[in-house]
Amino acid sequence: MSEKVLMKGNEAIGEAAIRSGCRHFFGYPITPQTELSAYMAKKMPKIGGVFLQAESEVAAINMVYGAAGAGARAMTSSSSPGISLKSEGISYIAGADLPCVIVDIVRGGPGLGGIQPAQSDYFQVTKGGGHGDYHLIVFAPNSVQEIVSLTADAFNKSEEYRVPAMILGDGTLGQMMEPVDFDSVPEPKKADKSWATTGTGLKREHNIINSLYLSPEALEKTIIERQKRYDIIKEKEQRYEAHDIEDADIVVTAYGTTSRVVESAVKTLRSEGLKVGVIRPITLWPFPDKIFAEAAKTAKAFLSVEMSMGQMVEDVKIAVNGKAPVYFFGRTGGIIPTPQEIIEEVRKIAGGLK
Amino acid sequence: MSARLNIFCGHYGSGKTEVALNYAIKLANEGKKVTIIDLDIVNPYFRTADARKILNEHGIELIASEFANSNLDMPTVPQEIKKVFYDKKSNIIFDVGGDDDGAYVLGQYNSFFKNEPYRMIFVVSTKRPLTGTCDELFEMAKNIEHASRLKFTDIANNTNLGKLTTEDTLLSNYEQISKLSEKMGIPVSMQCGLEKSLSKLPKEFDDRKFPMNIYIKMPWEL
The missing domain is CATH 3.40.50.970 (Thiamin diphosphate (ThDP)-binding fold, Pyr/PP domains)
Structure with a gap:
């Protein structure tokens, strides 16, 4: 090496x-x-x-x-x-x-x-x-x-x-x-x-x-x-990284820098016993819709976290195809979401899942 | 050797800001009055002003461009910098932007530096691209000296690989830094590193160990 x-x-x-x-x-x-x-x-x-x-x-x-x-x-x-x-x-x-x-x-x-x-x-x-x-x-x-x-x-x-x-x-x-x-x-x-x-x-x-x-x-x-x-x-050529989606109630998705913040948040959430998985698109076009379709068979909700007002979330919705609700959380204008904000967002979604 | 005026210069990404912050906090912990100047007019990201909170906690005065951490890429120099040359009670840390591009800004204070002894520390990391060898570092140093119209007095070895740094990393290519020290005729007076790695270095480094904390965090670090 x-x-x-x-x-x-x-x-x-x-x-x-x-x-x-x-x-x-x-x-x-x-x-x-x-x-x-x-x-x-x-x-x-x-x-x-x-x-x-x-x-x-x-x-x-x-x-x-x-x-x-x-x-x-x-x-x-x-x-x-x-x-x-x-x-x-x-x-x-x-x-x-x-x-x-x-x-x-x-x-x-x-x-x-x-x-x-x-x-x-x-x-x-x-x-x-x-x-x-x-x-x-x-x-x-x-x-x-x-x-x-x-x-x-x-x-x-x-x-x-x-x-x-x-x-x-x-x-x-x-x-x-x-x-x-x-x-x-x-x-x-x-x-x-x-x-x-x-x-x-x-x-x-x-x-x-x-x-x-x-x-x-x-x-x-x-x-x-x-x-x-x-x-x-x-x-x-669809590429992604995914983990913990088999048993996930909530699948959080993010790309680039935001995915690093999401990983940090998910680590905390899983340590609290919440079943949270992650899909990180590596190619944005082609969008890795197959893995989302697969995850949508079992997941109860999706959350797209972005540094925007909600753009990739549209592709997530198309890929999930109505099988589960798709939520969005974003900061924009040069603000990076914090792990804490994502943790609270996921807890909110988890609270509404029955 | 110590002086009231301390200037930290080097290749961008060599770790000037972290070294300067740690130096300021060290002096403050010794009970000294300290002012740190964020003089980076080159790069708007990852800068001294990011550590505003921790500096406040240590009672360290921060002078930074009013545009630091704003959404505007505006290379301005705060005018209150000049006061530090008159208030002789404070110890001053200049955190200068990278390369010779960042060092030009020092030229305007030349008349002050002529009248008061200063320390100018060349922060080096051989794990950064384009500054791995004595020759590359020497050329960088000469360019910075030319741009700043000042002379380096010290070398700080801050060779590191971020989170993958071990005691072996700290001294990688050290022979190049020794050569540089000889060629420039100035000492390697600071060996930077986290305490846990520094403690494993040979005894000959005891007189120059500079234990650091990492104050500027990534947005995903809780």
């Missing part, structure tokens, strides 16, 4: 990306993700990679579009308002079937909002953000170590399906330091990139990177073909 180092979440994304073969990073600073850009700025020149601070988020995402079209493993990162700016480019990249990794270290919104951690961009990253029928594969780590393995997975899955992938964190995950090693990063896979614009050498037809289709029939055909890939992803 390699030696552990102490890293911030933002730095760990950078190092994991480099070890995954990413040599093209286009960024624009914004709190709370700036350490990722800073890390890339220091590291990329030393390893023959490209770090470029663009003039805006719009420019940075379009540089990713270009680099990805040429077959490079490319990455950009931002935080909520910056992701809004990138959304047009993300839609174009999805429409051109290009792989890339986009990092979103979420802060409070809407508008400029604030710089403290939030999860109020769940809708934006799982249901669009940009225009058109498209999806991103969205990974939501909850520790610095998991950030490392999911960054590697994001590159590989993105290339496997030619779908852009996103690492969704929040200010706390980006800024906090935990011991980490990079053993979980596999050797970068050589994906088939026969579609890339690498020069024909006068030996093949031109490859064209494009999201414009002159005939509606051709556009619809492309979208349907892409949808088939989305269906495979939904079938094969």
Whole structure:
């Protein structure tokens, strides 16, 4: 095993990306993700990679579009308002079937909002953000170590399906330091990139990177073909961590930083004899609906805890499909729920269960 | 060596804030009047001002930007900092932001530092990326000295792996820190760590052990 180092979440994304073969990073600073850009700025020149601070988020995402079209493993990162700016480019990249990794270290919104951690961009990253029928594969780590393995997975899955992938964190995950090693990063896979614009050498037809289709029939055909890939992803790539759900009366669900607070609360609740289980979605799209459907066969209630006014809870309701009541508790605007608040919320629900 | 003015600088994430907080509390526990200055204009997360409550409990004055822990990323320098150069009865701890970026802010106080002896402590952790070797640390130190227009006087070894820290972690790559000490011509005068790990270190570290408590907690820590 390699030696552990102490890293911030933002730095760990950078190092994991480099070890995954990413040599093209286009960024624009914004709190709370700036350490990722800073890390890339220091590291990329030393390893023959490209770090470029663009003039805006719009420019940075379009540089990713270009680099990805040429077959490079490319990455950009931002935080909520910056992701809004990138959304047009993300839609174009999805429409051109290009792989890339986009990092979103979420802060409070809407508008400029604030710089403290939030999860109020769940809708934006799982249901669009940009225009058109498209999806991103969205990974939501909850520790610095998991950030490392999911960054590697994001590159590989993105290339496997030619779908852009996103690492969704929040200010706390980006800024906090935990011991980490990079053993979980596999050797970068050589994906088939026969579609890339690498020069024909006068030996093949031109490859064209494009999201414009002159005939509606051709556009619809492309979208349907892409949808088939989305269906495979939904079938094969759902990821979650779950525990104590077999005997649970109440299943608490949360992702990212909030899941750490939930784990702390659930530990206390179980020590008091309450039957509480946990489902932590690791992919937000595809949403791990199968495990929720399974848990709904026996659980009497679900509680979604988020740093938002209630966004993931909608997917939980769809997955639970009316088999049990789904409750919500959230703080927003840069406030992190406390273990005590969650404990009280679960006790309240438990008191109402008969 | 001790001085009234103590400046803690280093790579971001080296643990400057925890070391500075512990140093302030140590002085307060010795019955001294202490003021700690949150001078981090680089990073709005995990900062001295997070420990406001514990500082209050120890009677330590905190000077921090009015925007610290707000929703605004506003790198401002509180003007009341200057008073600490005139009130000579208080012991002053400067907790400075990371890297040379964070150290530029010290330049404006240069005339004061020229007129009063200060201690400037280079907080190092070899378990942080980009600062694992003597050469990397030396370059960082020189950049900070250039930006701050001050000279380091001491090194604090705060090498750690967070919750996974053992006594072995504290001294990992220690030869690099010894080399750095020699190259910079300043002593490693603080060996930081939790009491339980420090107690297992060899005798030669007895004169510089700096036992720490962790004051800044994660939101899920009850």
